Amino acid sequence: MQKIEHCCDVSYYLQTALEEGYRHIDGAWNYGNEAEVGQAISESGVPRKEIWLTSKLWNSFHAPQDVEPALDESLSRLRTDYLDLYLIHWPVAFRNGEKENEVDWELTENPYPTWKRLEEMVDKGKVRNIGISNFDIRRIQNLTANPLKIKPYVNQVELNYWNPQPELLNWCKDNGILLEAYSPLGGADRVRETLAIPEVQDIAKELGITPAQVYISWHVQRGTVALPKSVTPSRIKENFQVTALPDEAFQKLEKAATSHRPSKNVDPSKGWGVDIWGWIEFDEDMGNVM
Ligand SMILES: NC(=O)c1ccc[n+]([C@@H]2O[C@H](COP(=O)([O-])OP(=O)(O)OC[C@H]3O[C@@H](n4cnc5c(N)ncnc54)[C@H](OP(=O)(O)O)[C@@H]3O)[C@@H](O)[C@H]2O)c1
Known part of the structure; x- marks a missing residue:
């Protein structure tokens, strides 16, 4: 090459x-x-x-x-x-x-x-x-x-910590549609905050892996295809290492991700004037990102 x-x-x-x-x-x-x-x-x-x-x-x-x-x-x-x-x-x-x-x-x-x-x-x-x-x-x-x-x-x-969509995940599994997870680390604007979540920090320390690797492993274990993006060679390497999370760690992260009010990182609904997901209210913090 x-x-x-x-x-x-x-x-x-x-x-x-x-x-x-x-x-x-x-x-x-x-x-x-x-x-x-x-x-x-x-x-x-x-x-x-x-x-x-x-x-x-x-x-x-x-x-x-x-x-x-x-x-x-x-x-x-x-x-x-x-x-x-x-x-x-x-x-x-x-x-x-x-x-x-x-x-x-x-x-x-x-x-x-x-x-x-x-x-x-x-x-x-x-x-x-x-x-x-x-x-x-x-x-x-x-x-x-x-x-x-x-x-x-x-x-x-x-699909990420902020927007884990468990209902869609189960429905797609039941109906034979594979989910691919975009913005799996929370997207560029929230990646720092996402990697700092205490539950993820704890799991990473316990398993001797990085918080990004915890998330990517979690996505894979949920039965989805994770699509992390990086322009940093060391992170490109880091993100390729997937670990089988012990059930306790997996459940801890699943619970943490699904226990707060979900919010989207990517939502062009307002900019396009289309209620894409039938969310009744638009979150004022959301940008018009694609
Ligand atoms: N279908 C759709 O509508 C849609 C929408 C959005 C995205 N996507 C797809 O999903 C892919 C990923 O989405 P995304 O870029 O929004 O989100 P993401 O992969 O969750 O986050 C990317 C951000 O995380 C940083 N990062 C990556 N690995 C890291 C690590 N190990 N440690 C610390 N920071 C790390 C990147 O920084 P650096 O690059 O500086 O390393 C970048 O700022 C896109 O490339 C695209 O293919 C699809």
Whole structure:
């Protein structure tokens, strides 16, 4: 593997992660870095078939005629001819017009026309698995009430100490949908506070591991796929070490996480004017983050 010299670009972080043994890359059209990701993968020397590559369909491309061109753009930037997983990024459709973020209410309330196109992309071999992101139980049921040929394989949602979503987790387990945990360490704005939670500090000391490793192990033990993000090589290495938590430690953290009022790190509801999760009240502290 030829070492990329620049220490501060996506290629560098990705190369560090691939060298460490990571094989799961969670991307999205909207992250705006698929070209760099594609370059890093192709220069890494790691065979494409060893990598699990995810991308996400952005809100502006939910109209059936926009799905395949958006996917083709991601494939071309990623320098590949298939994705392992393609997700509907948000349960919110924008009109693909001149007005920014203009909501298409019909397609937002019934995303089946979008889903049918994703099924066709599987038939064409451009995508191996399809799923959703940021869907709550009501929105999943709303989608799966349609005559789907392929049911959602994955739902990628925020899962962390602040927003552990035990009800969604159990419901998805019962219904055969794998949950992926984004912002698993609480996200950039709350990671320090998250790592300082006393229960986690205690477990980390007891097991001789770091608080981040406690959280990542907890996510895995809950039956979810953890998606930690770091641009720090030592943390990229740290986050790859997963430990089997003793049952007592696991239950202690589960109890701590589920015993306070949940709050979201990522919630564009107010900015988009869509009550994405049917939360009756908007928390004034929440930003418009994606
Ligand atoms: N589907 C969606 O809508 C959606 C939304 C948000 C995120 N995501 C996905 O989820 C991934 C992760 O989410 P995220 O970045 O919001 O949250 P996160 O992984 O919980 O937190 C990232 C923050 O934690 C820090 N960090 C990472 N490992 C650490 C460690 N061992 N010790 C101390 N600090 C550590 C990082 O700092 P440094 O980078 O400085 O090391 C960064 O500031 C994203 O990359 C994306 O793929 C998906």
